Amino acid sequence: MSDAAALAPQYAPADVESRLYADWQARGLFAPSAAPGAKPYVIVIPPPNVTDVLHMGHGLNNTVQDVLIRFERMRGRAALWVPGTDHAGIATQNVVEKLLAAEGKTRFDLGRAAFVERVWAHVRQKGDTILQQLKAIGCSCDWSRTRFTLDPAMSRAVREVFVRLWEEGLIYRGYRVIHWCPRCHTALSDEEAEHADVEGALYYIRYPFADSAGHVTVATTRPETMLGDVAIAVNPDDAERRPLVGRHLILPIAELEIPIIADQHVEAGFGTGFVKITPAHDADDFEVGRRHDLATPIVMTADARMADAALDGKPGGRVPAPFFGMDRFEARKAIVAALKEKGLLEKVETRLHAVRHCYRCDTVVEPRLSEQWFVTMEPLAAPALEAYRKGEVRFIPERRGDEFEQWLTGIRDWNISRQLWWGHRVPVWYCEKCGLVSALREDPTACPACGGPMHQDEDVLDTWFSSWLWPFSTLGWPQATTDLARYYPTDVLVTAPEIIFFWVARMIMAGLHFLGRVPFHTVYLHGTVRDTDHVKMSKSLGNGIDPLEVVRRYGADALRFAVTSGLAVGTDIILDPHDLDTSFGSGRNFANKLWNVGRLLLSALGDAPVPPLARVPAERLGLADRWITSRLATVAGETTEHLEKFRLNDAVGTPYHFLWDDFADWYLESIKPRLRGEAPGGDVARVVAAHVFDRVLRLLHPGMPFITEELFRRLPGHAADSIMVARWPGPEAGRADPDAERDFAFAQAVVNAVREIRAEYGVKPGLEVAIVVSRLSPRQAAAIDAAREMIVRLAKVGGLETVEGEASFTGRIGSHALLPDGAELFVALGDAIDVAKECARLGAERARLDQQLAAVRAKLGTESFRARAPAEVVAREADKERQWTAKVDAIAAKLAALGCA
């Protein structure tokens, strides 16, 4: 009583959350349980970029993980959530380059070593911001195991993997046309160059014959690349054009002669039938060029300005003066204008086409010939496919697995080299004396073959080349650590679908290849956070919601409630950035409801220890007690199942409704007199209420960790405990009791019916009405007896008469209503009644019943229904017919009694 009286009527998360988080940390509750029998349950975090600031996407992703981890921890698993951050090569380098630009400098002004040091400084300064923010939303990560993808330990793993793949012949270096980002100045993998439809134009350009009049026409969307053309190709089976093979054309602008060749790359009957071949600026053309042993002139600089690479920065060659140094898009316009002037532009068609963009800066990517490092993926993909098909990894939702399978089936080699400075440097050394090229686990001092001096490759590795090792590199691999032995493979990976290929698929491949086992058995892919226009939330679009602002205003529990309660499997989560109250208000309201239920209960319980429910003899439990504990059993079972099936919305919603609709609105209301000592059985009511509240707090804890902990510890006897490690309640938390559920539901129906009538007739709130419940079965009569006090109080009833058979209401003015299983309710209204109104009400009800009855009778009258539908279904319909017939008759009698028309 003393303690509870001090609680404010409004829950203040700010007073609770940081205090409890610090306490959890101090108690070491985030570390996996060391209990002997505890089976591990492991999640590795999708490492946020080290310079990231928490956004809603993180909020969602990490809330989901925390819910799962907390659930399994309470179930007794040795739950381990491994946190960490990603060095995010391109992204982080871009950030620091931008800072330098503000100082008027480029990374080249600093030089490699100084630049990398500068990035490190930035990372050290910003590095754990996001991890601190994860704490603010309640994430129960084991911070003692925090990793960073550029840590020495991670570097060892990266290096080991690179060298092993090299030794296995799965890594090679070669000239290929790759996706080049002219802004980031680096190559990208296929996955990092994202398609986006762009309104563009298809230019039809005439290439005149060198030795005669006439021309051929080729179409291109990128006219500027024509300066790199080395041939025009036709289909070998193209009877009309085939004879032209061997003749020469003048490449306009560059004014060079190029041959007509035949290659199957050209599809017969498509377009003009002639295709320009630009081997250095188109991946397909590169293959054509190889087949025909053609030159590969590069006509753009690294930042996509026009220049003939062979001339080393001087104008001329393939790029004549007027175009030299022009940006590629400027050059496109200028070249088109020049062609037009010469009469070589046949026509221009506008069209929508897919153009690849850099996934980091959205710049249009330029296909460009360069020397890069690749991983041969097919041998890695095959086992992953097999594992998937054998069911060793499953995706939720399932259809994402199809995407995974499709991608693996058509997998292409992975370009892993980046022309950046921030990242894991390619561990390959070149001997300056004998030319030996080797991948090494340790930095060499001299060439192992000839002792000559060596230098290391300049490139760094794709960020994802460290991320794909995350599930085991974080656990100590390549060393045989106890963590690795105990916690690998992990259990569930929780992430967004857009990184299935970047990350998820590659982790599966790496896990199988290097450890022989898939890194997790389940991939849970949640939706994307969007605004009310269904646009993905992002800082750049300005439609984001700052999760920390939400935490400040509504509390972390409200934030978590909002994202989980909206999270059905496979759907996106929609939040309104302009109306935080709509999005987060209900979470806040629920927390407050919980808080006040706690206040009521705590004041009733006092400080004395409450005996366990098991100690209460069954015969001392009242109807309400039996009902609420039976409901608890159902709810605990359902909540568990929802969590096991990743239905987080239902996992939160089920205890939510139980707490609010059943426990608060009915159970607590029903036991108030007992708690106040105005009715017998207060001691039992306290035990039951304390038990149910305790268990529902546990059920709610994964979703709303703070408030549940705060209230849990205030329960008598729990001051020194933590709900984090309280045992998860299953169906055994209650006592299934179908009779009690049915009887209590009947009592509720009586109360509801009276309330409806009171509202219908505008009976003054304070006024008591007399009621008669008739046509009762003995069981129903007993139920009313058991719940009499509750009915009288909650329905504000002045007199309650029960009649097992037919009751006579001659001369009494009131309203009738029908109750379940043929029972009837009469509410004496005296002057409050409006006969016309009651007639209308009953008339409408009868019309509705007549309609339903007609439908059922039609169904029962159908021979085929009786013949083909299962017997139990037929019986059910027949039962409905009986009941509804009785109801209709009853209503008819009432109508007659009231003298309705």
Added chain:
RNA sequence: GGGCGAAUAGCUCAGCUGGUCCAGAGCGCCUGCCUUACACGCAGGAAGUCGGGGGUUCGAAUCCCUCUUCGCCCACCA
């Protein structure tokens, strides 16, 4: 261009293996209530031809086809 998913109350969504929820929730809306836990509350209420059309079935929001509209993934057709 290929593959896939979704269309249910004003909004955001549930409805898991066709027949009890004559279709539900939260928010919003309307009507009463400051009832000694809570107005971030209590009680009551209005509101949907379950996208259009066709089909299978005794029976469909739930299965099939088709159309329309959104969305996602993949894609070298110049």
